[in-house]
Amino acid sequence: MDRAEFNNAVIEQLDACYRMAIQLTRHPDQAADLVQEACLRAIRNFEAHPNHTFTEHGAGIRAWLFTIIHNLFFSQTRKTAVRSEIGWDADSTQAAASDTREGPDEPPPAWDLRTLDWEYTDERLKKAIDALTPAHREVLLLWGVEGMKYREIAAVTGVPIGTVMSRLHRARSILAESLEELRAETGWKSDPQGHVTP
Amino acid sequence: MSADEPGQSGPIDPSGLSVSSRLRAEADGELSPLDLRDDEVQDRQGRIAFERSLREAVGRVQSVETAPESLRTRIAGTLGVPSTAALSERVKPVFPREHPTIYRERLPWRRQLWLAAAAAVTLVTVLMLYGPLRISFGPPTFTAIAAFTTEQHEGCAKLGSQFKSKMTARTESEARKAAIQILPKVPSVLELHSAELARLGYRFAGLGRCAVPGRGRSAHLLYAPDPAIAPGAPSVSLFVQEDTGELAIDPNCRYVHRPTDPAAPSRTTPGVTMWRQDGLVYYLVAPPLPAEVLRAFDAPDEMRSIL
Numbered sequence: 139m140d141r142a143e144f145n146n147a148v149i150e151q152l153d154a155c156y157r158m159a160i161q162l163t164r165h166p167d168q169a170a171d172l173v174q175e176a177c178l179r180a181i182r183n184f185e186a187h188p189n190h191t192f193t194e195h196g197a198g199i200r201a202w203l204f205t206i207i208h209n210l211f212f213s214q215t216r217k218t219a220v221r222s223e224i225g226w227d228a229d230s231t232q233a234a235a236s237d238t239r240e241g242p243d244e245p246p247p248a249w250d251l252r253t254l255d256w257e258y259t260d261e262r263l264k265k266a267i268d269a270l271t272p273a274h275r276e277v278l279l280l281w282g283v284e285g286m287k288y289r290e291i292a293a294v295t296g297v298p299i300g301t302v303m304s305r306l307h308r309a310r311s312i313l314a315e316s317l318e319e320l321r322a323e324t325g326w327k328s329d330p331q332g333h334v335t336p
Numbered sequence: 337m338s339a340d341e342p343g344q345s346g347p348i349d350p351s352g353l354s355v356s357s358r359l360r361a362e363a364d365g366e367l368s369p370l371d372l373r374d375d376e377v378q379d380r381q382g383r384i385a386f387e388r389s390l391r392e393a394v395g396r397v398q399s400v401e402t403a404p405e406s407l408r409t410r411i412a413g414t415l416g417v418p419s420t421a422a423l424s425e426r427v428k429p430v431f432p433r434e435h436p437t438i439y440r441e442r443l444p445w446r447r448q449l450w451l452a453a454a455a456a457v458t459l460v461t462v463l464m465l466y467g468p469l470r471i472s473f474g475p476p477t478f479t480a481i482a483a484f485t486t487e488q489h490e491g492c493a494k495l496g497s498q499f500k501s502k503m504t505a506r507t508e509s510e511a512r513k514a515a516i517q518i519l520p521k522v523p524s525v526l527e528l529h530s531a532e533l534a535r536l537g538y539r540f541a542g543l544g545r546c547a548v549p550g551r552g553r554s555a556h557l558l559y560a561p562d563p564a565i566a567p568g569a570p571s572v573s574l575f576v577q578e579d580t581g582e583l584a585i586d587p588n589c590r591y592v593h594r595p596t597d598p599a600a601p602s603r604t605t606p607g608v609t610m611w612r613q614d615g616l617v618y619y620l621v622a623p624p625l626p627a628e629v630l631r632a633f634d635a636p637d638e639m640r641s642i643l
Contacts, residue, residue, distance in 0.1 A: 145415045152411060154517070156403035170407040177414050200517070245356045246363075248382030251389035263397045275398075281364070282394030285518055285545040287553060288366055307357055313390060 144184050147199045148177060155203050157283060161275040162211045164268070172214075176206040200284075204294045208276065215272075247314055249321070258320060266316040274309040281306055363387035365484075365547035365554070381458070388547070392501055395545075457487045478583070480549045481619060482593055482608045488546065489573035489606060489621040492558050495541070503542025503558060511543040511557070515576075518545050518555045520615055523576045524634050525557070532632040533559065537566030548619065552578030570606070574633060575619040579612050587612050589638045590630070611636055 139147070155176065159169035180203060251259065267275060273295075280291045288306075292299040353361065361367045363384040403411075491498040505514040508530055515522045525533070530540060538559040548554035554577035561569035585591060594607030609620040613634060620633055631637070 145417050148415060149408075149411065149417075150513075152403040152408060153401075156407065157399060157401050160401050161398065166404070170404065170410070173403070173407060174410050174414060177411050181415065198520070245359060246383045246390075247386050248379040249386060250382075251386055251393060259393055260397050263393055267394070267397060278394055279398050282391050283399045285395075285553060287551060288361075288364070289551065290553075303353075303357060303361065307360060310360060310387070310390060311356075313394070314386070317390075 139188075141184075141188075144199075148180060148203070151200050151203055154200055154284065155207060158204055158207050158276070158279060159211070161279045162207070162272045164272075172207060172211060176203060176210055179206050179210070201286075201290060201294055204280070204284075205296075208295055211272070244311065246310070247318060251317065258324065259317065262316050262320045263313060266313050270309055270312065274305050277302055277305045278309050359383050360387055362549075363547070364391070365549045366551070367549070381454075391547075453490060456490070457483070478593070478610070481610075484549055485573065485575050485608055485619045485621050486606060488556060488575075489558075489571075492542075492556065492573065493571040495560070499542060499558065502544035502546075502556065504545070505543040506541075508540050511540065514543055514545075515555055518553055519576060520578055523555075523557070523574075523616060523618075524614075525574065525632070529632045529634065533629070534562070535565075536626075536629050536632060537562045537569060538572060538629065538632075541571070546575060548575050548577045550577060550582055550617075551580045552582075552617065554578065570623055572620065572622040572625070575621070577617045577619070579615050579617045583610075583612065583617060585610065585612055586640075588636055589640050590635045591640050593641075594624075609635060 152173070155173045156169060159172040159176075160166065163169045163172060183206075267278065270278070276295065277291055280286045280294060286294070288299050288302050291302045295302065358367065359380065364387075488502075492502060493499075505511040508526060512522050512526050515526060526540075526543075533540075539562050541558040541560040543555055543557045546554045546556040554575060557574040557576065559572045559574070561567075561571065590609050590611040592607060592609045594605070606621050606623055609618075609622070609630070611618050613636075618633070618635070620630075620635065627637070
């Protein structure tokens with residue numbers, strides 16, 4: 139990959155990188171700074187290792203950039219008082235340790251989510267996602283938007299695959315709970331087969 | 337490598353997982369359905385369907401942000417390139433927001449259609465797992481793959497709500513961009529053979545991310561018949577998955593699995609044709625197709641049947 143190809147590849151991933159950064163920081167300016175700093179690191183790394191193939195994370199340059207963003211965010215968070223402002227009360231190591239606990243083994247609901255009005259669903263999901271920790275929002279993004287496999291998410295976030303599964307499990311349980319509440323509020327009911335009727 | 341090491345790449349061991357974790361892993365295409373005991377939980381399919389629709393919804397909600405122009409300009413400066421058209425050509429969100437009121441009204445026929453589709457899928461699944469369609473080679477995941485791809489094909493081929501929510505790329509240009517986000521490379525059918533397929537009566541309809549069972553990432557491409565060239569022809573789905581080496585199949589052959597139910601009209605009943613090529617595994621869900629159409633999809637000429 140020459141420098142021009144590298145530049146194009148980075149530009150093509152800008153939206154994905156910004157999505158990742160905004161999920162971590164929840165602040166547009168901080169997200170933009172994070173992406174720019176990640177791009178700087180990527181350029182330095184590329185110039186130092188021009189034969190870098192970007193394949194070690196299994197999904198090419200996008201996963202590589204995600205890894206840089208992840209490492210930058212969590213190392214900056216450890217260094218500053220930002221973590222108290224964003225409600226993140228554990229460093230990544232502690233979070234990884236605690237995330238191996240799944241909590242009660244409640245199976246997912248069986249009703250059809252698509253029978254709810256998308257406007258209400260998206261609004262409720264957005265609120266529930268906003269209330270999650272950055273580590274949980276991050277795995278949700280990599281799973282839900284970027285379509286990554288567990289092993290790829292584990293490579294980007296540098297945690298065991300079991301921790302990825304636990305974080306996803308917890309985040310999905312919280313989201314399912316909020317949607318159950320929405321369904322109850324809007325008066326939709328399901329029959330024993332899970333088909334929802336008003 | 338153990339499952340506790342960061343970034344481990346081996347298969348997930350389902351034995352240590354809770355029932356709900358196994359269900360979610362199965363919904364994500366990380367496990368074979370055979371890894372879940374049938375007696376563990378009631379209405380497994382309903383719960384898996386919920387998890388898949390939740391994933392779609394999360395994708396919609398979290399993909400709305402795009403990089404602001406000011407950031408693009410800053411990055412252009414950082415990279416030392418002028419702020420050219422390449423920078424202003426935004427990559428569309430992976431999950432563009434669909435019409436929000438699409439599900440607002442519940443029509444009676446839709447429910448009946450849904451029930452009929454669910455019954456058909458259940459029947460096909462049971463036949464593939466326990467009946468005459470049971471395959472006789474390789475890892476057991478192929479039954480799950482055939483059931484999954486057939487279900488997805490039938491859901492999207494109606495070009496209804498499932499198609500609209502799943503197929504985020506609607507032109508071949510969008511599809512090439514989306515494919516490289518999902519797969520290690522763009523499938524050759526998108527690069528080389530579009531004109532040939534169009535000549536044969538198949539128009540590209542859409543591409544969306546998918547969760548074909550297995551460790552590799554996957555995409556679903558749908559081709560609709562051109563009524564002017566192939567009137568009455570059925571739609572065709574091509575599922576493309578990153579080849580992780582899970583399936584030990586000969587790359588020079590295509591493997592065909594077709595329902596053998598004598599009551600089913602064989603000319604229109606979709607079967608699944610599988611082959612591997614250049615780091616990708618392909619699953620073509622379609623009724624029997626002419627050889628030239630199969631070649632346009634890059635399927636090998638030599639065929640083997642899966643009994």
